[in-house]
Amino acid sequence: VTSSDVARLAGVSRATVSLILNEQTARFSPDTVMRVRACAAALGYVRSAAGRALVRGHSDFVVLVVPYTTFPKLQEVVEALSADFDELGFSAVVHFNVPAADTPAAHVPVADVPVVGSTVVGSTVVNSTVVNSTVVNSTVVNSTAPSRLHRLVKALRPAGVVDLGGLSAQDRAFLDGAGCPVFPRSGSDYSDYNSCIGLLQAEHLHARGYDRLAYAYLSDSRDDPFGWGREEAVTRFCAARGLKPPAVTRVPLAPEGADRALGQLIAEQGRPVGIACYNDEVALALVFAAQRLGLAVPGGVAVVGSESGTVAQAVSPRLTTVVNDVSAVLRHVRQALAQAYADMAPPEPIPTPEEAYTLLPGETS
Amino acid sequence: VTSSDVARLAGVSRATVSLILNEQTARFSPDTVMRVRACAAALGYVRSAAGRALVRGHSDFVVLVVPYTTFPKLQEVVEALSADFDELGFSAVVHFNVPAADTPAAHVPVADVPVVGSTVVGSTVVNSTVVNSTVVNSTVVNSTAPSRLHRLVKALRPAGVVDLGGLSAQDRAFLDGAGCPVFPRSGSDYSDYNSCIGLLQAEHLHARGYDRLAYAYLSDSRDDPFGWGREEAVTRFCAARGLKPPAVTRVPLAPEGADRALGQLIAEQGRPVGIACYNDEVALALVFAAQRLGLAVPGGVAVVGSESGTVAQAVSPRLTTVVNDVSAVLRHVRQALAQAYADMAPPEPIPTPEEAYTLLPGETS
DNA sequence: TTGTATGCGTTATCAC
DNA sequence: GTGATAACGCATACAA
Numbered sequence: 132v133t134s135s136d137v138a139r140l141a142g143v144s145r146a147t148v149s150l151i152l153n154e155q156t157a158r159f160s161p162d163t164v165m166r167v168r169a170c171a172a173a174l175g176y177v178r179s180a181a182g183r184a185l186v187r188g189h190s191d192f193v194v195l196v197v198p199y200t201t202f203p204k205l206q207e208v209v210e211a212l213s214a215d216f217d218e219l220g221f222s223a224v225v226h227f228n229v230p231a232a233d234t235p236a237a238h239v240p241v242a243d244v245p246v247v248g249s250t251v252v253g254s255t256v257v258n259s260t261v262v263n264s265t266v267v268n269s270t271v272v273n274s275t276a277p278s279r280l281h282r283l284v285k286a287l288r289p290a291g292v293v294d295l296g297g298l299s300a301q302d303r304a305f306l307d308g309a310g311c312p313v314f315p316r317s318g319s320d321y322s323d324y325n326s327c328i329g330l331l332q333a334e335h336l337h338a339r340g341y342d343r344l345a346y347a348y349l350s351d352s353r354d355d356p357f358g359w360g361r362e363e364a365v366t367r368f369c370a371a372r373g374l375k376p377p378a379v380t381r382v383p384l385a386p387e388g389a390d391r392a393l394g395q396l397i398a399e400q401g402r403p404v405g406i407a408c409y410n411d412e413v414a415l416a417l418v419f420a421a422q423r424l425g426l427a428v429p430g431g432v433a434v435v436g437s438e439s440g441t442v443a444q445a446v447s448p449r450l451t452t453v454v455n456d457v458s459a460v461l462r463h464v465r466q467a468l469a470q471a472y473a474d475m476a477p478p479e480p481i482p483t484p485e486e487a488y489t490l491l492p493g494e495t496s
Numbered sequence: 497v498t499s500s501d502v503a504r505l506a507g508v509s510r511a512t513v514s515l516i517l518n519e520q521t522a523r524f525s526p527d528t529v530m531r532v533r534a535c536a537a538a539l540g541y542v543r544s545a546a547g548r549a550l551v552r553g554h555s556d557f558v559v560l561v562v563p564y565t566t567f568p569k570l571q572e573v574v575e576a577l578s579a580d581f582d583e584l585g586f587s588a589v590v591h592f593n594v595p596a597a598d599t600p601a602a603h604v605p606v607a608d609v610p611v612v613g614s615t616v617v618g619s620t621v622v623n624s625t626v627v628n629s630t631v632v633n634s635t636v637v638n639s640t641a642p643s644r645l646h647r648l649v650k651a652l653r654p655a656g657v658v659d660l661g662g663l664s665a666q667d668r669a670f671l672d673g674a675g676c677p678v679f680p681r682s683g684s685d686y687s688d689y690n691s692c693i694g695l696l697q698a699e700h701l702h703a704r705g706y707d708r709l710a711y712a713y714l715s716d717s718r719d720d721p722f723g724w725g726r727e728e729a730v731t732r733f734c735a736a737r738g739l740k741p742p743a744v745t746r747v748p749l750a751p752e753g754a755d756r757a758l759g760q761l762i763a764e765q766g767r768p769v770g771i772a773c774y775n776d777e778v779a780l781a782l783v784f785a786a787q788r789l790g791l792a793v794p795g796g797v798a799v800v801g802s803e804s805g806t807v808a809q810a811v812s813p814r815l816t817t818v819v820n821d822v823s824a825v826l827r828h829v830r831q832a833l834a835q836a837y838a839d840m841a842p843p844e845p846i847p848t849p850e851e852a853y854t855l856l857p858g859e860t861s
Numbered sequence: 862t863t864g865t866a867t868g869c870g871t872t873a874t875c876a877c
Numbered sequence: 878g879t880g881a882t883a884a885c886g887c888a889t890a891c892a893a
Contacts, residue, residue, distance in 0.1 A: 132650075133886060144864050149888055158862065175642055177650035181549035182886030185869045190546060192589075197571075205571045206562075210592050222648060224557075225590050227575050277540055283587065285497075285542035384810040412810050419812040442807055445749040445777050447784040498870060509880045514872055523878060547870030550885045 132174050141170040152178065189288040189311075193468065195225045196280065198297025199354045203410045203438035204457060211458040212293065215465040219474060221290055226283055228297050228354075281305055291468055296321060296356040312471045314464045322360045324460065327484035328453050329364025332407035332435045333377075335451070335490050341405030341433050342374055345396055347417060349409045350381035350388070358409050361437070365407050378404075382413045389416040390423055393432070397424075402431045405496070411436035411443050414450055418495055433496040448494030455488045497539050506535040517543065554653040554676075558833065560590045561645065563662025564719045568775045568803035569822060576823040577658065580830040584839060586655055591648055593662050595719075646670055656833055661686060661721040677836045679829045687725045689825065692849035693818050694729025697772035697800045698742075700816070700855045706770030706798050707739055710761055712782060714774045715746035715753070723774050726802070730772050743769075747778045754781040755788055758797070762789075767796045770861070776801035776808050779815055783860055798861040813859035820853045 134152075138145045143163060151159060151167045170176075184190035193216055195209060202208075213223045277285070280302060284292070291312040292298075298318070306313050315321070329346075336344055346362040348355060365377045378400050382392045396404065408414040414436030421432045428434065428448065436443055436452035443450035459482045469476040499517075503510045508528060516524060516532045535541075549555035558581055560574060567573075578588045642650070645667060649657070656677040657663075663683070671678050680686070694711075701709055711727040713720060730742045743765050747757045762769065773779040779801030786797045793799065793813065801808055801817035808815035824847045834841040 134888095135886085145887080146865080146889075147863065150863095153888075155889095160862070163862080175646075175650070177642070177647050179550070179653070179886050180651040181546045181555060181653070182869090183888080184546035185544070185550055185871090185886080186888050188869080202571055205574075206567055209570075209590060213590065213592050214594075217644065222652070223590055225574060225578065225588055227578050229579075277542070279582065281540075282542050285540070286545040287587070288544070288546070384806050386809070386812070386814065389810070412805075412807050415807065416810040419810065422812060440777075441749050442777050442780065444751070445754070445781040445784065446811060447751070447787060449751065500870085510870085511872080511880060511882090512878090514870095515879095518872080525878070528878080544870050547885090548872080550870080550887090551872045553885080 132176050133179070134176070136174055137167065137171045137176050140174065141167045143167060184288060189290055191221050192224045192287055192289045193221045194280075194283060194287065194289045194292045195223050195295060196292060196298055196302075197225060197227045197295050198356045199228045199230060200297065200356060201349060201351065201353055201410070202295070203440060207457045208295065208461065211461050212464065214458075215461065216468070219465070219469055219472070219476075221468070224283075224287065224289065226280060229279070278302070284309055284311055291471065293464055294318070294321075297354060312467070314467045316467065320463070321357070324484045324488070325357050325360030326364040326367075327488050328437050329361035329407060330368055331453050331488060331490045332361070332437065333365045333368035335435055335492075335496060336405030336407065336433055337368070337372065337374070339405070339429070339433060339496050341403055343378075343400055343402075343404045344369055344374060345378040345380060345400065345404055345406045347392075347406050347408045347413050348379070348381045349413050350383045350392070355409070361407070361409070377407075382408075382416055384412055384416045386416075386420070386423065389420040393417055393420040393426075394424060397426070397432075402426065403433065404431075405433040406435070408434060408436050411439050411450055411452055414452065414495070415442070415446065418448065418450070429494075429496050435490070435496055439491070443491075443493065451493035451496040452491050453488055454491045456482070460487045497541050498544070499541070501539055502532065502536050502541050505539065506532045508532060549653060554655055556586050557589045557652055557654045558586045559645075559648060559652065559654045559657045560588050560660060561657060561663055561667075562590060562592045562660050563721045564593045564595060565662065565721060566714060566716065566718055566775070567660070568805060572822045573660065573826065576826050577829065579823075580826065581833070584830070584834055584837070584841075586833070589648075589652065589654065591645060593719075594644070643667070649674055649676055656836060658829055659683070659686075662719060677832070679832045681832065685828070686722070689849045689853070690722050690725030691729040691732075692853050693802050694726035694772060695733055696818050696853055696855045697726070697802065698730045698733035700800055700857075701770030701772065701798055701861060702733070702737065702739070704770070704794070704798060704861050706768055708743075708765055708767075708769045709734055709739065710743040710745060710765065710769055710771045712757075712771050712773045712778050713744070713746045714778050715748045715757070720774070726772070726774070742772075747773075747781055749777055749781045751781075751785070751788065754785040758782055758785040758791075759789060762791070762797075767791065768798065769796075770798040771800070773799060773801050776804050776815055776817055779817065779860070780807070780811060783813065783815070794859075794861050800855070800861055804856070808856075808858065816858035816861040817856050818853055819856045821847070825852045 134145050134148045138148045148167055151164050152171060156164050180191060195212060209223065209225065216223050284306065289311060291314055292306055293314050303313055333344055344365055346365050348358050362379060369376055378396055380392050380396050382389055406417060408417065414434045417434050418428055421428045426432045436450050439452040439454050443452045462479060463481045466478060499510045499513045503513045513532055516529050517536060521529050545556060560577060574588065574590065581588050649671065654676060656679055657671055658679050668678055698709055709730055711730050713723050727744060734741055743761055745757050745761050747754055771782060779799045782799050783793055786793045791797045801815050804817040804819050808817045827844060828846045831843060
């Protein structure tokens with residue numbers, strides 16, 4: 132069912148239907164407006180995303196770039212963003228960043244293309260990026276090998292890209308060049324949040340009497356775009372208070388690995404030690420490792436998780452952790468998107484990192 | 497950069513470019529094929545999704561319908577499907593099903609539209625579905641109020657819809673009517689998997705000596721499209737072995753609630769009791785509730801989780817749980833999609849539910 | 862106030 | 878082998 136059908140049923144032209152359905156209602160008689168809307172609703176007419184995107188130059192999709200990492204609250208985040216997008220008339224397309232291995236050339240490995248006629252092709256590697264140089268009709272064209280994300284953006288012409296972490300500087304440059312808005316506008320917004328998490332953890336541990344702090348990463352093969360900012364915040368806190376810099380460890384979740392990691396940490400640092408953890412699973416692994424090693428929690432070892440799902444409260448001892456209001460944290464994405472497309476939403480207050488994140492005391496600190 | 501640019505650079509027509517880039521390479525000279533491909537790569541040309549969708553009648557998007565539920569492995573599932581889609585040239589659009597409250601009419605509440613000229617509009621409720629009847633030029637048009645999903649499908653014309661659970665019979669009927677393939681084709685595929693999970697849990701508990709079984713749902717305000725099939729499998733197992741039907745309980749994750757739920761269960765059923773749980777968090781909540789209530793685990797209470805993330809192995813006691821190979825379970829989706837679009841992929845073996853799911857023994861049973 | 866004409870990028874059909 | 882041309886559904890400048 133197309134706009135022609137609506138137009139025919141309402142007895143007007145397609146143009147009229149299009150204008151009225153795009154809220155250009157001022158120049159038409161109320162009769163016409165109502166009739167067109169009624170007919171559209173009656174037929175269940177929905178504007179075609181394809182036709183719309185084609186003529187407007189960009190689609191109503193927003194690409195969510197998910198970093199290649201263990202993302203503690205993916206469901207909540209995507210759910211919150213989807214709801215926001217939906218209200219603004221956009222749809223979410225999730226895109227998982229994957230390790231660089233999976234970056235094939237567009238259609239054919241360009242390096243294999245021989246000289247044909249006046250076309251000469253070659254490829255070189257500059258700064259670990261493949262650059263294809265093509266000479267066609269004595270014109271030199273340089274192009275970098277497109278990543279999955281680049282191809283998606285070119286094909287989709289999205290209304291925007293949401294960086295959930297792990298977007299490289301090259302990616303941002305490419306998107307800027309393509310005229311595609313990126314939210315949040317700069318990566319520093321996230322570092323603010325991550326700093327806040329690390330700081331909350333460190334402050335709490337220190338307030339509970341721990342002068343030796345440590346930061347515990349999750350030890351898996353994935354990236355960790357958030358951990359570093361949190362560790363750094365702990366480091367800064369220690370420097371500011373004249374404490375020794377935090378020890379850093381990587382913790383596997385399985386018992387043997389967790390025991391080994393904690394044992395080594397204690398051997399090097401002594402105790403008591405207060406450990407700020409990347410997420411709640413790492414924190415749990417350390418809590419139970421401490422129990423197995425006969426270390427008191429709290430007392431010998433204190434543990435603070437972060438980005439709690441719901442598991443922190445389900446276990447004994449209940450985990451001390453950092454919680455946040457996901458939709459509040461994401462509100463600035465919603466606003467930036469609304470603003471970029473002139474929806475002029477009434478500006479809701481955006482919480483500062485300090486307001487959005489809270490330390491939830493448990494029994495492990 | 498459009499196909500015209502490529503055509504100009506390669507000295508051919510847009511039609512030639514299009515055909516070659518769609519692998520219709522047989523009818524052209526190798527020279528032309530190479531030149532076109534080289535030029536496309538050099539310019540970084542990517543086919544426009546909009547133009548493509550417009551002319552083909554459907555897009556290269558696949559909608560992932562996520563049920564309104566606590567989805568244990570959402571990241572893994574979406575990641576696996578995205579990777580599959582990517583290889584086949586599709587992109588994932590995630591769509592979260594939300595409770596029915598959020599189902600506004602397309603552009604205007606049709607019931608409010610008055611009689612205008614020859615247009616008469618009214619709406620009635622049939623089987624809890626709003627039906628809008630519109631009379632236009634003495635033609636009666638009936639239409640149901642479109643849900644978010646319906647509107648998305650109409651706008652997007654996706655290549656397919658993946659039902660991750662919670663797609664209603666009406667939804668499936670609508671999608672069939674719209675000519676949009678749904679994967680898996682019938683809802684029973686999932687009930688097979690859910691049955692398998694429940695059965696594995698029940699078998700294991702019985703084998704460990706528990707004759708009194710129970711099924712524990714997660715007590716939150718969300719839907720639970722999977723739980724029932726699992727409970728039923730436990731019920732069937734009990735019937736087959738001549739055991740009493742399983743007690744059913746709903747467990748909050750917070751300590752007080754979990755203690756109360758478990759206390760009540762024990763009061764009604766006595767002990768020992770073996771509890772099959774909806775997910776690992778419920779299982780953990782029960783394990784630690786048992787500890788607080790002074791019940792031995794295992795012994796007084798045995799607990800089996802399911803759909804483990806990674807937390808099961810991080811805690812002590814290590815949780816007995818059901819694990820699965822996500823990408824194996826989703827392989828049939830990939831194949832159905834490939835088949836629907838004649839990609840003729842070599843058919844990989846699809847594991848049966850029994851092969852895909854395994855009981856991982858821990859220390860709670 | 863409404864209709865007409867055009868263009869967006871891709872693909873299928875047919876003519877050359 | 879290759880190139881015109883029309884069509885897909887929508888939005889908009891412009892003509893009526």
